[in-house]
Amino acid sequence: MEALGIALWDLSVDMGVYILFGLLAAGVLHQFVREEAVRKHLGPSTHGAVYKAALIGTPLPLCSCSVIPFAASLRKSGASRGATLSFLISTPITGIDSILATFGMFGWAFTLYRVASSVLIAIAAGLLMNRIESDVPFQPARFSAVVPEGRMSVVQPSAPAPSEPFSLGKVFTYGFGTLLGSFSKPLFWGLVIGAFIAAALPQNLHQLFEDNRWLGYLIAVAVAAPMYVCATASLPIAASLIMAGVSPGAAFVFLTAGPATNTVTMGVVKSMLGMRALVVYLSVIVAGSLLSGVLIDIVFDALEFRMAMGHKEEQGWLEQGAAALLWGLIAYHLVRNRLSASDKKSCSGGSCCG
Secondary structure, three states: OHHHHHHHHHHHHHHHHHHHHHHHHHHHHHHHOOHHHHHHHOOOOOHHHHHHHHHHHOOOOOOOOOHHHHHHHHHHOOOOHHHHHHHHHHHHHOOHHHHHHHHHHHOHHHHHHHHHHHHHHHHHHHHHHHHHOOOOOOOHHHOOOOOOOOOOOOOOOOOOOOOOOOOHHHHHHHHHHHHHHHOHHHHHHHHHHHHHHHHHOOOOHHHHHOOOHHHHHHHHHHHHOOOOOOOOOHHHHHHHHHHOOOOHHHHHHHHHHHHHOOHHHHHHHHHHHOHHHHHHHHHHHHHHHHHHHHHHHHHHHHOOOOOOOOOOOOOOHHHHHHHHHHHHHHHHHHHHHHHHHHHHHHHHOOOOOO
16 A cells, blocks of 8 residues: 555646646647537538648637537537547647647657647548548437536637637636636546556566567556546556556557547547547547557557656655645546535425526
C-alpha cells in the first residue's frame, strides 16, 4: 500500500504542472472558439469539410462523451456524415490540455506523432464515410441514444456569445471548473490505475512482449475500445505501461483507441449516423491505432531510440505544489459531483421537488 501511495504521488508530481497548464490553455481556447464558427465550416458534404473537421476538432478540449452534444449540434446544422464522424474521432483523442500533458510526459516527438496520427485517422474515417454512403439530411427522430447522466451534461456545446469580451475569470471557471469537473472521475482512476501499474507490475514486461509485440497491440486495443477514458486521463496509464516495459507502440495504441471509443459513443454513432458509420468508426480507429503503434515502434527501433520514462529525482516546489493543487481540485469535483447526483436522486424520488 505504501508503494502504491508513493507511485501515485510521483506520477502526480510528474504530470500535475502540465495538466493544470493544459486546463488553463483550454479555458483560453474556449473564450475564442465559437460553436457557430465551427458549424459554418463543416456544412458541405465535401472532402474539405472532412479535413476541416479533423483539424478543428484536434485542439478542442472535449472528451469522448462531452463531444457528443457538440457533434449532434453540428449534424443538426447540416454537417455531413463524413465531417461529423471526422470530428467525433479527432476531438476526443487530443485536446490542448492533453497535448501539453503528452509533451510533458513523453516529449515533443511523441506528441507531434500523436496529433498527426489522430488527424489522419479522423480524415480517413470521414473520407471513407463520404465515399461509401451519400449523405442525407439530418433526421432528429433517429438520434435517440441514451447517454449516462453526469458525463455529457457537464460540458455543454454552447460557447460565450461573440459580443462578450475576453474574461480571465471565465477562463479559470471553464478550465478548472467545467472542464476538469467533466473528467475528474476518469482522471482520478487514470492516476490510480497508472500508479498501480507502476507499483505492482514487474519491471521486465518487455521480456514477455519483445518477441510478441502484436500481443501487446491487440491487448491494448481490446482493453481500450470499450473503456471510458479521456485523452488526459489515459496518459498516466500509458506512461506506467511504458515504465513497466511495454513498447511505446502498444502504449500508443491505448492512447489512441481509448479516448476515441467507448460503448456510449458507439451507441450514439449508430443512432445519429447509422450502422455503416459505426462500422467505419470502429474499423478505422482499430486499424489506424494498430498501424500507428506498429510504425512508431519500427521508427524507434531503427533509430535505437529509448523513451526515458520514469520519475525525476528532483521534486521542486512548483511540481509538488501543482500535484497538491490538482488533487485538491479532483477531490472537490468528486465530492461536488457526488452531492449533485445525490440531490438529483432525491428530487427524482419526489422529496425536494415542488
